Amino acid sequence: MFPELNSILNTSPDNFKGGEYILVSDKKADASFLIHHFLTFYLRAGCKVCFLGLVQSFSHYNAVSQRLGVSLIQAREKGQLVFLEGLKDSLSVLAQESPSDEKHTLDYLRPPCADLRGLFEFVQASVNQTGSSGGALWGPPVLVIDDLSVLLSLGVSVGAALDFSHYCKTTICSELQGNIVTLVRCEEEEDEDEIEDDSSDMLLRGLTHQCSLGLRVEGLSTGYCRDIHGQVEVWWRERCGSAQTQRKVFQYKVHDKGASFFARGTSSAVL
């Protein structure tokens, strides 16, 4: 959890707004530090967290979270965290020739299944546990996805990914007043003209229409710099009364334990 980012977004673990759909995207940079931020933020806030880790192993996330002061193992044991280890589970699904009947979570990996209904049912089930077993132990549910664009390379269509995201939004944001954090990676396009039919860009645009808060991480256009790792564009969509979105741009540097954010041109290397 990065306190500086909290003050930018005007939230804190004790006091945050429910029903928000946060979209994190990156281009020519790595935005996974924001995923770690939101994961630790919501665990600290006492929310019931469902994490779809599709690109890294559990131990990786645990190691990073420990540096930020939260133990994922403890959270999982307490029942606060539901972790889908996409890497491990998908391997067993792919290796297994005959489909097993009990689990449909990763159905999208099997050829005939075109939608992500199984994955959504997993999310729904893990989010609804709040009522049955744990009582009112945990706060509003939170879904964190790292990252959604990896599904595209596994053969899922953009439309199916958007449908999945819509269902998550209706269940978590609208019904249960929880939050969603999704990471989407954009391919680095060599040719600016070819953006029209790039599927990851299409997914990003579709999700942008759904989200309420967007964090866009980009590398510096001037190239690598030791003191500034890139810039984050923060935008709020559809605040009441204004048809236009609000934007703010910050530069950031990721440290060993945390990250610092500053206005453009005010890094220690410049001043």
Add this chain to the structure above:
Amino acid sequence: MLLDVLQGSEAGGFIVIQDTIHCSGRELLKCFVNTALKREDAVHILGFETSEEELRNGLDNNCALKLHFHNGYTDPLGWTNCSLFTVKQFTTEHIGQLLKKSTNPKATTLVIDSLSWILRHHNPVTVCQRLHELKKGGSVKVIIALLHSDLHQRGIVGSICHLATTVISVTPGKRERSAMAKTTRRSKSGKVMQDEEFFNVTKDYAVTVQSRSSYPEPRQTEAETTEADPTANLTFNLRLSEMEREAKEKVALPFVFSQEKKSALLKPVKGSGRILYEPDANDDFDQEDPDDDLDI
């Protein structure tokens, strides 16, 4: 023009509000809903992208009874078995049934939020056909649809817009809290009118259009400065009067070989030398080898 479209109650209309990720058109759509409610029209909303509470939020409570929300938001694909309206039910018959709830078809507005959702699950040709049927069917007065134009191929957006009587494209304005609407309106006679306006959406979902004079467009002033005449303060003349042109045409250019010049040059002058040449036997001039006599 935006206000005309907003207030207009022309029958058989189909209004498309186009937006992109840079500027949402939903606020404008809500303004349309609000105005229709204030006209005491029955408004039917096929809502896929926003929940009912979110949509009703900020609208006039007095007219809320006239607003019928067909919930395609909670379960549009029938995944959770609590579907009230699914995307597959986007057929003329089904919508016709939904619309029967309102008594007066002449005062019924159908709002689609959004067409992008429907286009993702239906063939574009089918969508166009059904929209056309709805438009011609007479069960609704006007159809208002939101379309995220950056989620579809240009051809599909184009064919939807061809069906529409009015297309409003929303783009971000230069100032905060204002957006620009480019309105293209086709009247029944076939006349096409276009206009660009800056507008604001107030908290109670009314549209205020800023007049052009109070909103100086930076782009236009830029164009004016670049259009300043560079030939204004020249020390020489770029254009010729008729007299000047005639005089210019009379002057013979120095290296043009006119007939007069030729004759002047060829005329023998008294006292000038002449070359007389009579070839003798030694002058055995060979045409093929002019350097024959050089003895190299």
